[in-house]
Amino acid sequence: MSSPLIIKLGGRVLTDSLALQQLLTTVQRLAALRPLVLVHGGGDQVQSLLQQLGHDSVKVEGQRVTPAAHIPIVAGVLAGDINSQLCALALQHGLQPVGLTLQAGDTVRCEVDTSRGAVGIPQPGSGKLLQLLIEQNYLPVLSSLGVSASGERLNVNADLAAAVVAQVLHGDLILLTDVAGILDHAGLLIDIITAEQAPELISNGTVRDGMVVKLTAALQAAQMLLPTAARRTIAVAGWHDANALTRLARGEPAGTRIHV
Template structure:
């Protein structure tokens, strides 16, 4: 039987539009649908790194994170951004609880040494701790708000791409995945929005030159979830709460990727 839960990921850029986040969460609170909220925080992290005199770079949409940056990245994502979202969610009517991927841990990580202190969720080696903790919270009516700071087996804190983190959490919960962005859908080479994609079509799209950076990562994460959790995954816009609610009710909005056959 399919999980009753969903995993919704919002990018940190939504905090540049706090009224939009408040409107989204208020609309979601009215549905009384249980979900896990995963967030990034790229713009806030960039700002705090710049204030500290650091320059940051990305490779294929993922932030290179030297050890010297980790205290700032952790403070930005698991501290400032997480607690701001928790506060907005509580004001919208949720019993919101701030977590990071390191708590529990929700996910076990493998370190990507090419990117520094960057973690990638271990797909095969999850022992159920994350699913147990999240299910306990969800069953009691709490909203888990999860930042993308993880930890490896040595205790090293790691920066994790939030799209990949959301996909991995959807997999361990068997949940529906909705990745929210500042665009309402993936578009093709001509700029036409793509509505529903078969798994194989999405795989081919991922190889196209015009799919770059953050959207490439988002599409790869959606494919991972569609393959592993066997659920339809969606990429949609956070500025359209009605579309997000429709997705929770099983309708097609944004770009929906069908599970692998």
């Protein structure tokens, strides 16, 4: 069996029903090529519901600050609404989805990032459950909700969570975004970013806001997968480009690839 491909979903695709249908059609095609695991966030939906309920919500360096009082809302959106919707759509596309949170099977462990409230810093756990599901042709669909060692539910950045899942499964990683990949100041795609180039791209503002987290997560995955990273696909790519995603699933160049 080929190594799994971990795909992180987020952004506009999760709020646009037609876009999500398009992406699930692509996922169906990719599943015929190799085993898949989906990891999703849902920051836009969380933000919207918090505002509707009269809560303030802020981000620092692209990551949400989550007071403990917000966790029931975050959990309901991530592990409830979005996860069940993705699983329902995947089922319609002939897949066999299994909705999970990060702590299922001790897949991802979390430390508490006290500077951001009830936010988890993901750490690798066990890949046993996901491997068992993959071997039986199931599609694991993980929401970015974690749990601390003391049982506290935590909001986890989905890009970082996906990077840890890639480490746990020794798999490839694609972080989906609303654009073709990481773009330069002229709006052109950057084909390759190395660990040496990344700090300057961040400091000069080429990579900013939420894309900083994506680049950080991709670099983290590449570092975690050493010494096999040179043989792995680690990329940031647009969800709307089925051809690019197919190329990445085959190990071919597309999007912005991250090298160490």
